[in-house]
Amino acid sequence: MSLNSLSARYAAVRQHTLKLAAPLSAEDQCVQSMPDTSPTKWHLAHTSWFFENVVLLPHLPGYQVFDEAFAYLFNSYYEALGPRHPRPHRGLLTRPALSQVLAFREHVNAAMQQLLLNESKLSGEALALIELGLNHEQQHQELLLTDALHLLSCNPLLPAYDAHFKHASASHADLQWLSFDEGLRTLGRAVDETGFAFDNESPAHQRFVQSFQIANRLVNCGEYLAFIQDGGYDNADLWLSEGRAHVLQNDWQCPLYWLAPNDPRAPSDQWQVFGLNGVQALDPQAPVANLSFYEASAFAQWAGARLPTEFEWEVASHHADMHDMHAQVWQWTRSAYEPYPGFVPASGAVREYNGKFMVGQQVLRGSSLATSPQHSRDTYRNFFPAHVRWQFSGLRLAKD
Numbered sequence: 001m002s003l004n005s006l007s008a009r010y011a012a013v014r015q016h017t018l019k020l021a022a023p024l025s026a027e028d029q030c031v032q033s034m035p036d037t038s039p040t041k042w043h044l045a046h047t048s049w050f051f052e053n054v055v056l057l058p059h060l061p062g063y064q065v066f067d068e069a070f071a072y073l074f075n076s077y078y079e080a081l082g083p084r085h086p087r088p089h090r091g092l093l094t095r096p097a098l099s100q101v102l103a104f105r106e107h108v109n110a111a112m113q114q115l116l117l118n119e120s121k122l123s124g125e126a127l128a129l130i131e132l133g134l135n136h137e138q139q140h141q142e143l144l145l146t147d148a149l150h151l152l153s154c155n156p157l158l159p160a161y162d163a164h165f166k167h168a169s170a171s172h173a174d175l176q177w178l179s180f181d182e183g184l185r186t187l188g189r190a191v192d193e194t195g196f197a198f199d200n201e202s203p204a205h206q207r208f209v210q211s212f213q214i215a216n217r218l219v220n221c222g223e224y225l226a227f228i229q230d231g232g233y234d235n236a237d238l239w240l241s242e243g244r245a246h247v248l249q250n251d252w253q254c255p256l257y258w259l260a261p262n263d264p265r266a267p268s269d270q271w272q273v274f275g276l277n278g279v280q281a282l283d284p285q286a287p288v289a290n291l292s293f294y295e296a297s298a299f300a301q302w303a304g305a306r307l308p309t310e311f312e313w314e315v316a317s318h319h320a321d322m323h324d325m326h327a328q329v330w331q332w333t334r335s336a337y338e339p340y341p342g343f344v345p346a347s348g349a350v351r352e353y354n355g356k357f358m359v360g361q362q363v364l365r366g367s368s369l370a371t372s373p374q375h376s377r378d379t380y381r382n383f384f385p386a387h388v389r390w391q392f393s394g395l396r397l398a399k400d
């Protein structure tokens with residue numbers, strides 16, 4: 001079996017999910033800390049559900065489902081694939097046990113390997129769905145980490161997910177403003193470009209982009225601390241109205257996982273940050289993370305700048321002097337998540353994958369320390385509602 005074969009890649013991606021779950025106990029893996037997040041056990045099951053329902057049932061003749069009840073339990077949001085267990089109640093599934101979910105994974109893996117034995121005979125449609133299933137699993141690998149971090153942050157002991165987990169470390173480059181001339185730009189991804197991409201990245205299209213400047217690096221924790229110490233959270237002039245309401249309702253005073261000096265959970269007279277590697281002293285050079293769009297926008301106001309549009313970000317991504325575009329933090333943009341001109345959703349059940357979420361969300365560009373490296377594409381469009389803070393979301397500044 002070649003290392004590049006689809007079969008080998010399938011095995012590697014599926015194995016990596018288990019590796020990410022390994023530091024978590026069975027108790028850790030069952031709990032849901034808020035409706036936005038999902039238990040690890042649910043991620044393990046749902047990614048297998050995806051292969052069972054989207055790939056195996058339509059494409060492997062004679063496939064026997066592992067358990068009829070799982071279609072209801074582990075469907076996320078696919079109306080075309082039937083009713084589903086309510087999302088906020090995923091953490092109530094103490095049954096099936098973790099061991100049964102792992103057995104479900106094995107069952108699906110065995111059937112997938114049987115299907116992949118005849119890779120050369122698979123239709124283009126089946127191959128595309130397997131590729132989508134692998135990219136879907138990698139998206140859930142990131143969610144598994146961000147959801148686990150949120151869960152662990154709710155525990156007053158603040159346990160580390162893995163004391164040796166890599167943490168974000170932005171470049172120490174001096175802040176420079178890179179200037180771009182106005183012009184007609186080709187943005188997005190050509191439909192016929194080889195290699196995988198999600199449907200929301202296409203089609204390539206032309207767009208006039210005004211001249212702009214953009215920061216060569218991310219906003220760091222030291223700069224964000226200066227915003228806090230300057231009363232940024234209390235200065236209504238800096239905030240969008242909805243953001244101001246969130247600050248007041250939720251008593252936001254700092255990014256989601258920051259611990260103010262003298263926080264009783266981890267006594268210190270300094271600011272600290274809770275991450276997958278546990279509680280660490282705040283690193284002023286590290287990129288600020290776990291911000292809502294509202295906080296990113298208020299910081300940019302305070303700094304006399306603004307957030308880039310997703311189109312400016314993509315134009316700038318080709319510049320050699322841009323630092324930390326990927327693998328540190330997702331970067332909030334000022335762009336609403338809209339279909340590109342000529343957007344056509346994927347067909348079949350997976351037409352629900354992206355298109356139906358194109359309202360009420362902001363685009364984030366780049367990728368985070370938790371993102372699968374294969375997802376570091378300059379056309380990749382992540383999206384979340386403006387108040388969301390549990391992703392590794394930060395910012396870089398732009399100006400007119």
Ligand SMILES: [Fe+2]
Pocket residue numbers: 046076136140
């Ligand atoms: Fe999913």
